[in-house]
Structure formats: structure tokens, C-alpha cells
Amino acid sequence: MATETPSHPTNPLGRFQLDHPKVSFIRFQWLDFAGVLRARVLLIESAIAMLVEGKQLEINELAVNFTVNHFLMPSRFDGSYRLVPDWSSLRLAASPTNAIVMCALDYITPGSPPNGDLCYRQALERVLRQAREGWNLEFPRGLRGLGHFAVSGLRDPCYQYVEECVHQLQAQGVKFHSLHSEGHRGQYEISLAPLPPAQGINQLILVQDYLKDTFSRHGYMVTMSPKPVASDSQTNGQHMHFSLQPARPDLEASFLAGILKHLPSLCAFCLPQKVSYERVQSFVAGDTVCWGTAARHAPIRKIGPSYWEIRCIDATANMYSTLAAIIGAGLLGIASKEPLTWPDLGPLANEDVSGGEPLPRSLEDALAILDVDAGGLATMIGRPLIDHYIKVKQYELSQVKDMDKQTLRELLIELF
Numbered sequence: 001m002a003t004e005t006p007s008h009p010t011n012p013l014g015r016f017q018l019d020h021p022k023v024s025f026i027r028f029q030w031l032d033f034a035g036v037l038r039a040r041v042l043l044i045e046s047a048i049a050m051l052v053e054g055k056q057l058e059i060n061e062l063a064v065n066f067t068v069n070h071f072l073m074p075s076r077f078d079g080s081y082r083l084v085p086d087w088s089s090l091r092l093a094a095s096p097t098n099a100i101v102m103c104a105l106d107y108i109t110p111g112s113p114p115n116g117d118l119c120y121r122q123a124l125e126r127v128l129r130q131a132r133e134g135w136n137l138e139f140p141r142g143l144r145g146l147g148h149f150a151v152s153g154l155r156d157p158c159y160q161y162v163e164e165c166v167h168q169l170q171a172q173g174v175k176f177h178s179l180h181s182e183g184h185r186g187q188y189e190i191s192l193a194p195l196p197p198a199q200g201i202n203q204l205i206l207v208q209d210y211l212k213d214t215f216s217r218h219g220y221m222v223t224m225s226p227k228p229v230a231s232d233s234q235t236n237g238q239h240m241h242f243s244l245q246p247a248r249p250d251l252e253a254s255f256l257a258g259i260l261k262h263l264p265s266l267c268a269f270c271l272p273q274k275v276s277y278e279r280v281q282s283f284v285a286g287d288t289v290c291w292g293t294a295a296r297h298a299p300i301r302k303i304g305p306s307y308w309e310i311r312c313i314d315a316t317a318n319m320y321s322t323l324a325a326i327i328g329a330g331l332l333g334i335a336s337k338e339p340l341t342w343p344d345l346g347p348l349a350n351e352d353v354s355g356g357e358p359l360p361r362s363l364e365d366a367l368a369i370l371d372v373d374a375g376g377l378a379t380m381i382g383r384p385l386i387d388h389y390i391k392v393k394q395y396e397l398s399q400v401k402d403m404d405k406q407t408l409r410e411l412l413i414e415l416f
Contacts, residue, residue, distance in 0.1 A: 012087040013048045016099065020092060027093065027100040028057055028083050029205070031120065033392040034068040035272055035318040036415055037205060040083065044099075057083040063105055064118050064388065067396035068273070068316075069403065069411060075391075079109035086121070089202040091172050094165075094213035102202050117384040120320035124198060127324045127380050131331055138245045139197050139327065158220060162188065165207075165214045174203055187234055194241070197327075201319045208315070224315030225412040226271075227278045230405070235279045238315045240323070244306035252306045253340040256291065258333015259326060260342050263289050263299065263312075265373035266329060267359055268366040269322045270313040272393065274400070275412060280359050285312040288356030292345030299359065302344070312359065315416045321381070321389070328380025367393055 017023060026047045027039040040057055042050070050057065063081040065073040083103040090101045104121040106114035116122035131137040166176060175193035195203055208224060215222045227235050244255065259266070271277060271285065279285040286299030293302045299312040313322060332338075342356075360366035367390055370377075374386045400408055 011048060011051050012090065013044060013051060016090060017044055017048065020099065022096050023092070023099045024097045025099070027098060028085060028103050029100055030063065030083065030103045030105060031205070031318045031320060032066050033064055033318070033389055034066055034396060035316050036066065036068060037209070038063075038066070039100075058108065059083065065392065067392065067399050068415065069396070069400055069408075071396070071399045073392055073395040079107055082106040082108050082114065086198075086202070088199070089206075091206055094168065094210045094217075100206070100209065102205065117382055118388055120318055120324065120385070121198065123381045123385055124201075124320045124324040124327075126382070127328045127331065128197060130380065131327065134331070135248075135251060135334060137248070137251070139242055158215075158218070161215055161218050161220070165210050168214070169207060169210055172206065174207060187236070197242075197323050198320075201323065204319060221413065223413040223416060225275070225409070225416045226273065226314040226316060227275045228409065228413050230409060235284055236314060237279060237285065237311065238313050238317065238319075240310045240313055240319075240326075241303065242308065242310070242323075242327075243304075247306040249305070251334050254333045254336075254338045255306075255330040256300070256302075256308070256333070257338035257340040257342070258330045258336070259300065259310075260289055260291060260340075261333065261338060262325075262329035262373060262377065264357065264360055264366065265370040265377065266322075266325050267312060268363070268370040268393070269325045269389075270310070270317055271360075271366065272318070272363065273314075273316045273412060274363050274397075275409065276314050276316060277360070277362050279314060280312070280361060285314075286359065288358055290342055290345055290356045295345050298345055316412065321385070324381045325377060328377055331380060332376055363393065364397065 013026065023044055025041050026044050027041050029037055029039040032038055040059060042057070058080045060080055061075060061077040062072065065075055067073065082105070084106055085101045085103050087101060090099060092098075093100045102121075104116065105119040106116055107118060108114055128139065131139070162179070166179065170176070177191035177193050179188060179190050181188055190207070192200070192203060192207065194200070211222045224236050224238065226237070244252065271280070281287050282297045286297065290298045291300035291302060292298045295301050296311070299310070301309040301311060303309055310326060360369060370386065371390055374383060378386055
């Protein structure tokens with residue numbers, strides 16, 4: 001069947017199968033509200049037949065109601081979710097018999113049109129569309145910093161597997177900016193070349209998947225978890241670079257002011273686990289609402305005209321919702337002509353920021369701030385999405401509160 005219609009527009013898997021005849025399985029992947037990558041797996045023949053017949057893959061409330069420890073939040077549920085593949089993201093997985101494609105989610109109920117209110121990918125696209133249509137703004141730089149991952153030192157024999165991952169990913173079209181050791185032996189920072197937001201997130205997920213799968217085959221475990229070792233001072237971040245295009249000096253200040261104004265509530269998306277708040281400190285994720293040119297002690301570092309790094313993010317975040325919320329907050333600042341009242345702290349390492357508004361020190365606090373601030377952000381990313389996110393995370397907190405701390409830490413190491 002695949003060889004009969006390889007170029008049919010509804011059958012993008014046909015050509016892919018011809019180019020990659022060893023592929024037997026297709027993973028239809030999505031990020032859920034807990035930031036966990038989940039998937040449905042089909043045999044490639046079944047996936048091609050489904051496309052040719054015009055059918056779509058549907059799943060139940062597990063798509064949006066799972067917690068990080070795999071508990072299902074109780075809720076009224078009358079329909080199903082349809083997985084909508086982004087075929088431009090179709091790539092080989094680290095396993096040569098598998099391919100992966102990232103999916104959006106449409107909620108389906110009888111007699112009603114598809115509803116994407118609870119889909120993070122669609123929320124990001126809505127925000128980007130508002131930026132284009134309202135202010136002719138694009139975000140071509142997208143994601144760049146992957147952050148750190150715990151593997152082995154440059155002189156350790158297992159560093160060869162880092163190089164193996166890089167070579168495999170380069171064959172998949174992934175472009176790298178840099179790779180260097182970070183802090184102690186066993187921790188590295190990978191910077192990815194810039195891409196537009198959605199493509200950048202797809203690439204980020206692909207890289208993380210390759211790292212975990214490749215090292216697992218060699219008997220090692222890779223983690224991007226924010227604090228994998230309780231007794232170690234080293235932490236893992238997932239810093240994000242992004243820029244306005246074209247550079248707009250007339251809008252830049254208000255855009256940054258919008259992000260700073262909403263930064264405490266944005267932490268609920270950027271730092272979505274209890275352990276995430278162990279990074280809320282100067283020179284790590286930052287600890288107050290502030291920014292500065294080349295200022296690594298601040299949560300927002302300005303790199304160039306209309307170009308910033310957001311440092312208060314880690315790999316437990318759903319990056320579609322995180323980026324949608326951050327850009328949405330910036331657009332709110334532009335819309336309201338928000339004045340930039342926060343001073344440029346500059347690169348001074350000993351700059352006193354003690355008088356600034358503190359960032360939340362716990363996920364509970366961040367969710368409470370988001371709940372109060374939801375009205376503004378809702379105009380950008382949608383109130384249903386924000387409300388459901390808060391419900392899932394509050395339920396998740398109730399389910400993990402009695403877990404042994406080390407058990408929870410090990411779970412996050414495995415998942416992230």
C-alpha cells in the first residue's frame with residue numbers, strides 16, 4: 001500500500017517508508033499537562049492504512065488528565081481527543097525501527113466541531129498568529145539552549161556516546177551551536193542552532209529522546225531533571241533564547257515589561273515541579289523579578305537588540321505552553337504599552353537586587369499567583385487551558401505530597 005501512493009498528500013508516510021524501509025513502528029507523541037512525553041505506537045502499515053482511509057487516531061482523557069506520577073485526575077469526560085500529526089516533525093527515532101511524529105490535540109464530541117482549547121501546540125500557534133497579525137512580529141530565533149544533562153566527563157570513555165548522539169542527530173538535520181562541560185564532571189550544556197518556535201520545540205524533544213534512548217542502550221541514564229542529586233549543588237536548566245524579528249526598538253521595552261510583569265505567574269509554567277524551585281537562586285534561575293544586559297544572575301538576560309535569554313526554565317516544563325505564555329505576556333505588554341520600570345542591572349555580579357519582587361519559592365505559590373493573573377494571560381493562551389493546567393498541577397501536588405522525596409526525585413530523573 002505504501003509503494004502505491006507514496007506521494008499522495010494524505011499519505012506522508014509512504015515516501016518516508018520508501019526512504020527508511022527498516023522502520024516498523026510510528027510513535028504519535030504529545031506533551032501532556034504534566035510535561036511528560038507520551039505516545040501511541042502503531043505499526044507503520046497500520047498508520048499508512050489509517051491515513052489512506054481518512055481515519056484519525058483517537059485517545060481518551062488520558063491525553064490531558066495524567067499527573068507526573070501517572071495518576072489520572074478525576075473529571076467529567078464526554079468525548080475523545082484526536083491526535084493531529086505535524087508531519088513536518090516526522091523523524092527517525094534513536095532506534096532504527098522506530099519513527100516519531102509530534103501531535104496536536106483536538107477535543108471531539110458528537111455534533112460539535114473539533115476544539116483545540118486544551119492543546120498547548122495550538123495555543124502557541126494562536127499566540128504567534130496574534131504577533132504576526134497585530135504587530136507584524138515573528139520569532140525566528142526560537143529555542144536555542146537545551147541546558148544541561150548528566151552523562152559523563154570529556155575524558156570518560158562514555159563521552160563517546162555524547163558524540164554518537166550528535167552524529168545521529170546531525171544525520172536527522174539537527175544543527176548544533178555548541179557543546180561544553182558545565183560545572184562538575186558528568187554535566188554538559190548543549191546549545192541548538194536557532195529555529196522558529198514550534199520547530200525548535202520539536203527539535204528539542206527529538207534531541208532529548210535521542211540522548212535518553214542512546215545512553216540507555218549502553219547501560220547509562222541521561223537526565224535533564226532540575227536537581228537529580230539532592231546532596232549535589234549542581235542543577236540542570238533549560239535556558240531559552242528568543243528574539244523579535246524584525247528588531248523593534250519601539251516595541252522592545254513594552255514586550256520585555258509585559259514578561260517581567262507576569263514573570264511570577266509564568267513560573268508556574270516554566271518551573272512546574274516542586275524540585276524546580278531548588279534552582280530559584282541568583283546565577284541559576286534568578287530569584288527576583290529583574291533583567292540585565294549580559295546579567296547571568298537575573299532570570300532574564302538581554303543578549304542583543306530585541307534578543308533575550310530566559311533562565312528560569314527547566315526540562316520538566318511543557319515548552320509549548322511555556323513559550324506561548326512568555327510570548328503572550330510580552331504581547332500583553334505591547335498592547336497596553338507597559339512601561340519598562342525595571343532597570344537594566346547589567347553584568348555586575350554583585351549587583352544588589354534584594355529590593356526586587358521575589359520569584360515564587362514553591363510550585364504552590366506559583367500556581368496561586370497564576371490563578372490570580374489568569375485573566376490577562378487568558379486573552380492570549382485561553383482561559384480553559386490555564387484553568388485545566390492549574391487543576392492538573394494541584395491534583396498532582398496532592399498525589400505526590402506523601403511520596404518519599406528520593407522516590408520522587410528518581411521518578412523525575414527517569415521521565416526528564
